[in-house]
Amino acid sequence: MTSLETSQTDKPTRRISIDQVSRVEGHGKVTLLLDDEGHVHQARLHIVEFRGFERFIQGRPYWEVPVMVQRLCGICPVSHHLAASKALDVVVGATQLTPTAEKVRRLMHYGQMLQSHALHFFHLSSPDLLFGFDSEVSKRNVVGVVAAYPELATHGVLLRKFGQEVIRLTAGKRVHGTGSIPGGVNKSLTRAERDELLAALPDVLQWAREGVDLVKALHQKNTALYESFGLFRSSLLSLVGPGGRLEFYDGVIRARDADGQVMVDGIEPKNYRQHIEEEVKSWSYMKFPYLTALGPERGWYKVGPLARVQNCDFIHTPLAEAERQAFREAHGGQMVHAPLAYHWTRLIELLHAAEVIGELLRDDDLMGDALVVSGERVGEGVGIIEAPRGTLIHHYKVDSQDLVTMCNLIVSTTHNNQAMNEAIRSVAREYLDGHEPTEGLMNHLEVAIRAFDPCLSCATHAMGRMPLYVEVRDASGAVVGSATKSSR
Amino acid sequence: MSAPKRKLKVATTSLAGCFGCHMSLLDIDERILKLLELVELDRSPLTDIKHCGPCDLGLVEGGLCNAENVHVLREFRKQCKVLVAVGACAINGGLPAQRNHLDVRECLTSVYRTVPNDPELPLPLDHVHPINDVVRIDYSLPGCPPPADALWQFLTDFIAGRTPSLGHGLIHYD
Numbered sequence: 001m002t003s004l005e006t007s008q009t010d011k012p013t014r015r016i017s018i019d020q021v022s023r024v025e026g027h028g029k030v031t032l033l034l035d036d037e038g039h040v041h042q043a044r045l046h047i048v049e050f051r052g053f054e055r056f057i058q059g060r061p062y063w064e065v066p067v068m069v070q071r072l073c074g075i076c077p078v079s080h081h082l083a084a085s086k087a088l089d090v091v092v093g094a095t096q097l098t099p100t101a102e103k104v105r106r107l108m109h110y111g112q113m114l115q116s117h118a119l120h121f122f123h124l125s126s127p128d129l130l131f132g133f134d135s136e137v138s139k140r141n142v143v144g145v146v147a148a149y150p151e152l153a154t155h156g157v158l159l160r161k162f163g164q165e166v167i168r169l170t171a172g173k174r175v176h177g178t179g180s181i182p183g184g185v186n187k188s189l190t191r192a193e194r195d196e197l198l199a200a201l202p203d204v205l206q207w208a209r210e211g212v213d214l215v216k217a218l219h220q221k222n223t224a225l226y227e228s229f230g231l232f233r234s235s236l237l238s239l240v241g242p243g244g245r246l247e248f249y250d251g252v253i254r255a256r257d258a259d260g261q262v263m264v265d266g267i268e269p270k271n272y273r274q275h276i277e278e279e280v281k282s283w284s285y286m287k288f289p290y291l292t293a294l295g296p297e298r299g300w301y302k303v304g305p306l307a308r309v310q311n312c313d314f315i316h317t318p319l320a321e322a323e324r325q326a327f328r329e330a331h332g333g334q335m336v337h338a339p340l341a342y343h344w345t346r347l348i349e350l351l352h353a354a355e356v357i358g359e360l361l362r363d364d365d366l367m368g369d370a371l372v373v374s375g376e377r378v379g380e381g382v383g384i385i386e387a388p389r390g391t392l393i394h395h396y397k398v399d400s401q402d403l404v405t406m407c408n409l410i411v412s413t414t415h416n417n418q419a420m421n422e423a424i425r426s427v428a429r430e431y432l433d434g435h436e437p438t439e440g441l442m443n444h445l446e447v448a449i450r451a452f453d454p455c456l457s458c459a460t461h462a463m464g465r466m467p468l469y470v471e472v473r474d475a476s477g478a479v480v481g482s483a484t485k486s487s488r
Numbered sequence: 489m490s491a492p493k494r495k496l497k498v499a500t501t502s503l504a505g506c507f508g509c510h511m512s513l514l515d516i517d518e519r520i521l522k523l524l525e526l527v528e529l530d531r532s533p534l535t536d537i538k539h540c541g542p543c544d545l546g547l548v549e550g551g552l553c554n555a556e557n558v559h560v561l562r563e564f565r566k567q568c569k570v571l572v573a574v575g576a577c578a579i580n581g582g583l584p585a586q587r588n589h590l591d592v593r594e595c596l597t598s599v600y601r602t603v604p605n606d607p608e609l610p611l612p613l614d615h616v617h618p619i620n621d622v623v624r625i626d627y628s629l630p631g632c633p634p635p636a637d638a639l640w641q642f643l644t645d646f647i648a649g650r651t652p653s654l655g656h657g658l659i660h661y662d
């Protein structure tokens with residue numbers, strides 16, 4: 001069978017679609033082309049929205065940027081807040097932040113990792129795993145989980161709450177805070193705030209461990225499904241920290257091939273452009289990145305928890321490291337490519353985030369008062385961070401008037417674009433080919449997409465051109481807006 | 489004994505928004521469990537219901553940036569007795585409306601070398617519009633996002649049959 005990216009025959013007579021992928025963040029659509037016998041000829045995940053952040057950020061003063069870019073995404077605003085801050089640290093010449101600033105930012109980031117992973121697993125994905133991919137639509141959501149597993153649902157809600165509280169106390173607000181600024185932070189923690197978080201930590205660790213246990217039990221109960229569903233092989237990419245450790249806030253880029261061999265390592269963020277390029281396809285507003293050395297056909301990769309946990313050499317916190325080893329042992333030390341294994345590794349990361357938050361909270365630097373540094377101004381900066389969904393790149397140029405003249409963003413979900421398309425093609429081949437596409441079967445496609453925890457609104461930052469003409473009329477029929485066909 | 493009260497049906501959607509308003513709704517934390525006892529969720533990013541049925545209340549996050557947003561918004565207006573514009577984007581376009589001062593034609597291929605152009609992609613609008621450019625709205629909750637407590641206050645007032653009113657400190661414009 002062909003790759004299914006583009007139908008090779010004119011046989012397809014039927015188009016079916018999932019017009020809005022649900023229980024993911026943002027707007028995406030899946031289309032399949034089938035022939036009379038129900039054979040699948042094409043399967044695509046389209047990103048249908050564009051918003052143009054990269055363009056309209058030009059001409060804004062650089063110090064607005066860390067606050068503005070958060071509006072790319074309400075689920076992981078902290079990732080954008082910090083990636084932009086890190087890029088602009090370079091611009092303001094803050095080569096070394098104060099220990100307080102660096103630790104407050106780290107705390108904010110690990111808080112966000114925890115809340116985002118909790119949200120994704122408990123609120124969005126667990127219904128598929130607990131009830132079955134083709135279970136009843138009315139139950140297959142967080143309301144169903146609350147009814148059937150009230151304790152689990154409550155713990156999920158409380159885990160997310162803790163992460164959000166960490167963010168509120170470091171950033172000033174749960175969603176779209178303002179705590180981080182170029183060169184440092186504008187707030188440290190008070191003793192009372194620190195103690196409040198520390199008091200909640202034992203429960204958080206306990207619930208995080210229960211989460212890992214749950215996902216392990218799900219894998220064990222149905223190993224064949226979890227290891228084969230949506231399977232495809234690919235390279236993987238992430239930042240790694242000192243000594244190759246798992247690291248979310250800062251590090252160097254490393255990529256491994258599908259067998260686990262390191263292909264590139266130690267790439268400084270500022271050199272990302274020599275190693276990563278992006279391809280554009282006519283049917284999606286989301287670009288397709290790849291490693292320059294390998295080209296677009298072979299150079300695509302996956303990012304996010306499944307990539308990070310296998311790309312690092314170790315995890316420096318004990319509970320998560322034990323779970324990493326258990327994960328490896330369960331797969332005989334082989335590289336794991338099964339999309340559903342994203343959930344397992346995501347919960348290992350959630351546990352790790354809780355442990356790191358504990359480490360940071362015990363460090364009095366959090367309460368220091370040296371918050372901001374600056375140095376010699378330069379015209380350009382790159383900031384890379386591991387967002388909950390994977391590697392996130394922000395790159396800016398700033399002129400002598402303090403205005404941004406160039407912005408390039410490669411968000412986590414964009415790195416996973418090809419990977420998600422491969423996953424739905426794998427599912428389409430195995431489950432839909434030759435079958436009548438029921439609601440339950442169609443949800444299989446969404447289950448594969450959800451495993452990646454895509455953030456489709458992050459992925460719509462770019463600005464394209466108008467392909468046709470459309471008018472918007474109000475209730476009285478008056479034209480209130482229009483779009484024009486591009487000149488080309 | 490009176491018959492058990494019918495649960496109110498609530499639908500939510502995100503148009504050209506960032507999901508931050510939905511996150512703020514989840515930021516009511518444990519109260520979400522109580523809320524789910526009181527209302528039934530129809531179409532929402534949290535359920536797999538793809539089209540909205542008749543609802544008592546519709547919460548709309550985000551403005552209008554493409555033709556699909558307009559269709560979804562119209563469907564919401566048709567199905568929901570009461571429609572609420574939640575957050576800056578729904579009320580006045582919000583940050584995405586920053587692109588309104590740019591001539592889209594001139595944005596050219598600065599981002600995409602080949603501009604995506606496929607029947608599957610909904611047509612973008614030349615400007616980002618607030619939702620009341622297209623439909624009547626009944627309430628708006630300001631903020632980017634509105635605070636969780638404001639959403640909670642609104643919902644509990646609405647469910648109890650009171651005229652929703654936000655007390656001191658619940659109206660933010662940030």
Ligand code: SF4
Binds near residue numbers: 071505509583632634
């Ligand atoms: S109002 Fe703010 S939080 Fe809500 S969708 Fe718009 S940008 Fe996001």
